[in-house]
Each structure stands twice: as structure tokens, then as C-alpha cells.
Amino acid sequence: MPGLEDLYREIILDHYRNPRNRGELESPPALRAEGFNPLCGDEVVIYLAMGGDVITDLKIAGQGCSISQSSASMMSAAVKGKTLAQARSTIRAFRAMMSLHGQALDGHGDGASGGGGTGAVGPEEDERTGAEVAAAEGVSLGDLEALQGVVKFPVRIKCATLSWHTLAQALDEAEKGAGPD
Amino acid sequence: MALNDFGPPLDVARIKKDFPILDRVVHGKRLVYLDSASSAQKPLPVLDAMQRYYETTHANVHRGVYQIAQEATELYEGARAKVAAFIGAAAPAEVVFTKNATEAVNLVAYTWGRANLGTTDAMVTSEIEHHANFVPWLQLHQEKGTELRFLPLGEDGTLDLDQLDQLLDGAKLLAVTAASNVLGTLPPVRLLADAAHAAGALVLVDGAQYVPHLPTDVREMGADFVAFTGHKMLGPTGIGALWGRRELLESMPPFLTGGEMIRDVRLDGFTTNDVPWKFEAGTPPIAEAVGLGAAVDYLNGLGMSAVRAHEQALTAYAMRALKERYGDDISIHGPPPGSERAGIVSFAYKDVHAHDLSQVLDQAGVCVRAGHHCAKPLMRRLGVTATARASFSVYNDEADVDVLVDAIGQADALFG
Missing domain, CATH: 3.40.640.10 (Type I PLP-dependent aspartate aminotransferase-like (Major domain))
Known part of the structure; x- marks a missing residue:
């Protein structure tokens, strides 16, 4: 549709129609985190199964628009089988791609429930692109790069980032659970 | 009920001229504002x-x-x-x-x-x-x-x-x-x-x-x-x-x-x-x-009785037009049109999420609300997380509804 090509890329619609890693895991032992988009009511639930510091399985439940659902689907594909550190790196790369700088998305801040802004700007503002951050961190955004067009639709950025905020929360839990050993 | 029970019907073509914002063009289209339940537009006298x-x-x-x-x-x-x-x-x-x-x-x-x-x-x-x-x-x-x-x-x-x-x-x-x-x-x-x-x-x-x-x-x-x-x-x-x-x-x-x-x-x-x-x-x-x-x-x-008569008729027109065009592909929440319904129409089209539908409608210049409408307990009761909502005011007419009805089907290009 004219005007919406950048938003609704074919690969996004594919992930929306055929979401990867959709479902639930028994919790416990799986970690469970939920996120809400206060603007539109979208909900996402992430189940995370850890083996040491590796995400051995990950399932996504909840309801939402094509952008939030496809972003969650692509995210699940990108971080499943990866280590906690790699998942954090992917979050940072995605955050840069969404032009969200600072602490909003890395799991050590709370950008998820903020007001109308498109993301907090932290002290160490990072102007690198998502691809640059991904390269520097040694991870690949892959299909996720299709979500770049969302930046032109500021209202929808929160749709795209909902599952990432929720993943960050789940990773925080995973790190807490890993204990000090 | 006869029209003269309400006083003269609204002259919407003239009313529209009192609302400068309705002259706006967005995405190359005439602005069709159907979100007055969120906030209404302002006439020149205000x-x-x-x-x-x-x-x-x-x-x-x-x-x-x-x-x-x-x-x-x-x-x-x-x-x-x-x-x-x-x-x-x-x-x-x-x-x-x-x-x-x-x-x-x-x-x-x-x-x-x-x-x-x-x-x-x-x-x-x-x-x-x-x-x-x-x-x-x-x-x-x-x-x-x-x-x-x-x-x-x-x-x-x-x-x-x-x-x-x-x-x-x-x-x-x-x-x-x-x-x-x-x-x-x-x-x-x-x-x-x-x-x-x-x-x-x-x-x-x-x-x-x-x-x-x-x-x-x-x-x-x-x-x-x-x-x-x-x-x-x-x-x-x-x-x-x-x-x-x-x-x-x-x-x-x-x-x-x-x-x-x-x-x-x-x-x-x-x-x-x-x-x-x-x-x-x-x-x-x-x-x-x-x-x-x-x-x-x-x-x-304008006369509030005339305002109500206009919005009640327009709501009935919209609900009829949506159903005639889309049949079972459209579901409308709430009571049937009539004396027990205000000029608000919350609806779902196929399984297109309200956010996506609203984005498509925006390309046609149509402003509708998409979301939970600050009524989450009700949304849970309805078993949905979001609806699209068209709502009417004195400056809306059947032509506005027609633009909405036409535009909804354009979602098929992406989500059909």
C-alpha cells in the first residue's frame, strides 16, 4: 500500500502470519515475563528456559498488532540458543536500530512503561546505527533489519519494542536466578 | 419520529465550514475525522x-x-x-x-x-x-x-x-x-x-x-x-x-x-x-x-435535539453500511443502532489488529481510535485487547462514513 511499504515489509507480514516460537513453557522451571503497551493494550508474555547462561528455549504468547507480533517472532529467532551476553548485545543493536539510545532497552532501566516518548535518552547517547552496533557486538540482526522502517512511524516504535522490553526483564530475572557462583 | 420533533436537521455542509481543521489534507487525502469521542474539533466561534x-x-x-x-x-x-x-x-x-x-x-x-x-x-x-x-x-x-x-x-x-x-x-x-x-x-x-x-x-x-x-x-x-x-x-x-x-x-x-x-x-x-x-x-x-x-x-x-437526531441517524447509517459491505468480516461491538446507542462504533475487521487497521485508514485520511479506549476491564470482558472505534460529531456526514467504509477493505492488500 502506498505510504506503508516501509512499515509493512513482506518479511514482517510473514512473521506476523507465521509467528516463530509461539506458545508457552511450563513456568517454573521456565522464567516468565509479561509486558503491556499502555497505549494500545497489546500484551506479550515471554517464557525463557535457561541452560547455564544459554537460552535453550523461548516461547512467546500474548496478543498484539502486526508490528509487535512480528518483532517478537523475529526476536525469538534471533536470541534462541544464544548466551545471555549475546542476547544483551542483540537488544543493544535493536535499540540502536530503533533510534533508542541510552538505557531504555538494555534491561537495566525502565523505558517500557514511560509516557508518550519514543524512548529514554541516557547519559551515554549512542549515535551508531543498529548495523554498526551489531557488528561491534558480534551479533546479527538478520530479519530484524526489516523493522527499521518503523522508525518513520514514531507511534509504532512502542509496538516494535514491547517484546524487547519484556525480554530484557526476563534476562534480568535469569541473571538473578543464576546466582553469585 | 418526525423530523420536526427535533427542529431543523443539521446542515452539515455548512457546519463543516466552521471547522478549519477539516480543510486539512493528510497523505494527499481530505481529513475525515472520526475520533470525536477522543476529542472533538473546534469551530471558529470557539x-x-x-x-x-x-x-x-x-x-x-x-x-x-x-x-x-x-x-x-x-x-x-x-x-x-x-x-x-x-x-x-x-x-x-x-x-x-x-x-x-x-x-x-x-x-x-x-x-x-x-x-x-x-x-x-x-x-x-x-x-x-x-x-x-x-x-x-x-x-x-x-x-x-x-x-x-x-x-x-x-x-x-x-x-x-x-x-x-x-x-x-x-x-x-x-x-x-x-x-x-x-x-x-x-x-x-x-x-x-x-x-x-x-x-x-x-x-x-x-x-x-x-x-x-x-x-x-x-x-x-x-x-x-x-x-x-x-x-x-x-x-x-x-x-x-x-x-x-x-x-x-x-x-x-x-x-x-x-x-x-x-x-x-x-x-x-x-x-x-x-x-x-x-x-x-x-x-x-x-x-x-x-x-x-x-x-x-x-x-x-444547532439544537441538541437536532444534534442527537443527526448522530443517531449517522450511526445507524454507518452500522448498516459496514455490514452491507463486509458482512461477517466486520464485527461491531455494542447494542444495535437506535435510541439506546450513542454515536460510537467499535468494530473489528477480519482478524486485522486495530492498530494495523487504523494505520491503513490513516493513509486514506481517516482518523479513528485504535486501542483499549481506557476501558481495560471492559476489553477483557469482551475478550479483546483492542478495537478500532469510529465516533461521530456534528461535522460528520454520510460521505465521511463512505470514505471509512471504502478504506477498511484496503487492509486486505496487506493482511488479507
Whole structure:
């Protein structure tokens, strides 16, 4: 549709129609985190199964628009089988791609429930692109790069980032659970 | 009902000319504004009144003895009188200007509510309330343990009143909407108010979606409090009103405190001003009151019966047109069109998410709300997280509805 090509890329619609890693895991032992988009009511639930510091399985439940659902689907594909550190790196790369700088998305801040802004700007503002951050961190955004067009639709950025905020929360839990050993 | 029962029908082509924003073009398309339940657009007389006020008359109210301060006060109090007459209040003193309907409900919850509702008390609200008429009571429940009871949503989009008397038994307040912002449902407020009063409860009505669209007589409603807001009735943002029966307002403790609401202050205490100023701490939104007064004049010029007849007919047209075009691919929440439905149509198209549908409609210049409409308990009850919502005002016509109906199908290109 004219005007919406950048938003609704074919690969996004594919992930929306055929979401990867959709479902639930028994919790416990799986970690469970939920996120809400206060603007539109979208909900996402992430189940995370850890083996040491590796995400051995990950399932996504909840309801939402094509952008939030496809972003969650692509995210699940990108971080499943990866280590906690790699998942954090992917979050940072995605955050840069969404032009969200600072602490909003890395799991050590709370950008998820903020007001109308498109993301907090932290002290160490990072102007690198998502691809640059991904390269520097040694991870690949892959299909996720299709979500770049969302930046032109500021209202929808929160749709795209909902599952990432929720993943960050789940990773925080995973790190807490890993204990000090 | 014959048209002449309502006075002359609305001349929407002429009305549209009063709303400069409707000349806007977005994405190369004429703006079709179908989100008046969120906030209505403003006609020139409202914009002009506010501009003129600032250009010629602005000064603080109730303070200066000089000419323009006197005039500003007269304009501000004149707006109050207009609003009071518009809703059938016994006196202007019964109209308290607030920031919006939300603040009006909170005013009652914080003053009357905290003075009268305790641990052993109960109150009744409904499953279809906007958060503004729900969360203040939930907060009271959490703070003081007041029991909260709910009138349930019936199968047909109206309130299920089967248990009304049991729910009201022993309750001290019924807080209910006069028009659902999601379903368009118009609950039978008078019947509810009579039942509540018979049970010894007071009645607060959320009139945010009612007062702008239907002829309103607060005394005929049987209400004790009515909350509503200016920006949904063609007025500016930043001003709303609480109507309350005078003796109730007089009996209530103040809400926000500071300047204006005071009669006397000593180092060890204060006494409050008369109503309504007792509840209007600080410099009020004067220009906004002037704008709201002009909006009331504008609506009176159209005639509220004619406004209601127009919006009721347009709602029926929209529901019919959506069903004729899309059949079972469209589902519409709420009661059937008619006297029990306001000009609000929440709908779903196939399994296209409301956000995506709204994005597609935006490309056609159509503004609809997509989301939970600040009524999450109701959305959960309906089993959805979001709906798309078209809502109508005096400047909408069948051509606007036709653009909406045509545009919905364009979602198929992406989500079909």
C-alpha cells in the first residue's frame, strides 16, 4: 500500500502470519515475563528456559498488532540458543536500530512503561546505527533489519519494542536466578 | 419520529465550514475525522472567542478592581452560567470548573468519597466504565477497603440489570456512565438513579460521552453529580466540569487547596470560599472557560435535539453500511443502532489488529481510535485487547462514513 511499504515489509507480514516460537513453557522451571503497551493494550508474555547462561528455549504468547507480533517472532529467532551476553548485545543493536539510545532497552532501566516518548535518552547517547552496533557486538540482526522502517512511524516504535522490553526483564530475572557462583 | 420533533436537521455542509481543521489534507487525502469521542474539533466561534479574550480582556479573575479584570470575571462566570443552563442545573453555583471529566470524578472520590465511604461501606459501578470512572474508586477501595460492586455487561452490549437491587442494597454510591465510550451504550440513567436513591445511595454520572451529544437535564437524569469535559463538546482542552447538587457540594470538604478557594486564612487555619469557588483552587483556565461558553452557544445554535437526531441517524447509517459491505468480516461491538446507542462504533475487521487497521485508514485520511479506549476491564470482558472505534460529531456526514467504509477493505492488500 502506498505510504506503508516501509512499515509493512513482506518479511514482517510473514512473521506476523507465521509467528516463530509461539506458545508457552511450563513456568517454573521456565522464567516468565509479561509486558503491556499502555497505549494500545497489546500484551506479550515471554517464557525463557535457561541452560547455564544459554537460552535453550523461548516461547512467546500474548496478543498484539502486526508490528509487535512480528518483532517478537523475529526476536525469538534471533536470541534462541544464544548466551545471555549475546542476547544483551542483540537488544543493544535493536535499540540502536530503533533510534533508542541510552538505557531504555538494555534491561537495566525502565523505558517500557514511560509516557508518550519514543524512548529514554541516557547519559551515554549512542549515535551508531543498529548495523554498526551489531557488528561491534558480534551479533546479527538478520530479519530484524526489516523493522527499521518503523522508525518513520514514531507511534509504532512502542509496538516494535514491547517484546524487547519484556525480554530484557526476563534476562534480568535469569541473571538473578543464576546466582553469585 | 418526525423530523420536526427535533427542529431543523443539521446542515452539515455548512457546519463543516466552521471547522478549519477539516480543510486539512493528510497523505494527499481530505481529513475525515472520526475520533470525536477522543476529542472533538473546534469551530471558529470557539477559536475566535478565545483569541478575542486574550487580545482584549485577559486579566486574572475575582481579583482586580480594574475594568478588564471585571470583564474577565464576567466572561468566566458568564461561561459558567451558560454551561449550567446547558445541562439544566438549578444554578451556576452548582457547576465547578475542573481540568476535565477525570478531575471531576476524582474531586468527588477525594472529597465526598473519602468523607463518606469507609471500610464497612459499599459502592456500585459497572463493567463498562472508562478508567476515569473506575480507577478513582478502585483506589478508594484499596485505601479504605470500601467494597466495590459491578453492574455486569449483558450479552447485547447493554448493562445487565437483573441484580440491580441486590447490588445496590446497602451501597452508598452508584457511579455509572451515561454513554459508554467503547460500546456507545446509553444505560437507563434515570432508572438506575431512582433505584440507587431508593436504596439510599447517591448517583455520580460520567457524562463525558453524553453531555456533548444528547440533550442533558441533570435533574431529569436524577443524578447527584455529573462529570463531563469541554474538549469533547467542541470546546478547548484543559477545562471540564463537575455538576453537583448544591447542598452536596456545600457539605463536601475542599479538594485542591490554595488561592481562590479560600475565605480566610490565619496561621493556624482556614475557612473555605462558597461553592463553586471552594473547589477551584488557583487561577482557573479562564480562556478555556470562555471557549467552552462559546462551544455551548454553538451547540445551542444547532439544537441538541437536532444534534442527537443527526448522530443517531449517522450511526445507524454507518452500522448498516459496514455490514452491507463486509458482512461477517466486520464485527461491531455494542447494542444495535437506535435510541439506546450513542454515536460510537467499535468494530473489528477480519482478524486485522486495530492498530494495523487504523494505520491503513490513516493513509486514506481517516482518523479513528485504535486501542483499549481506557476501558481495560471492559476489553477483557469482551475478550479483546483492542478495537478500532469510529465516533461521530456534528461535522460528520454520510460521505465521511463512505470514505471509512471504502478504506477498511484496503487492509486486505496487506493482511488479507
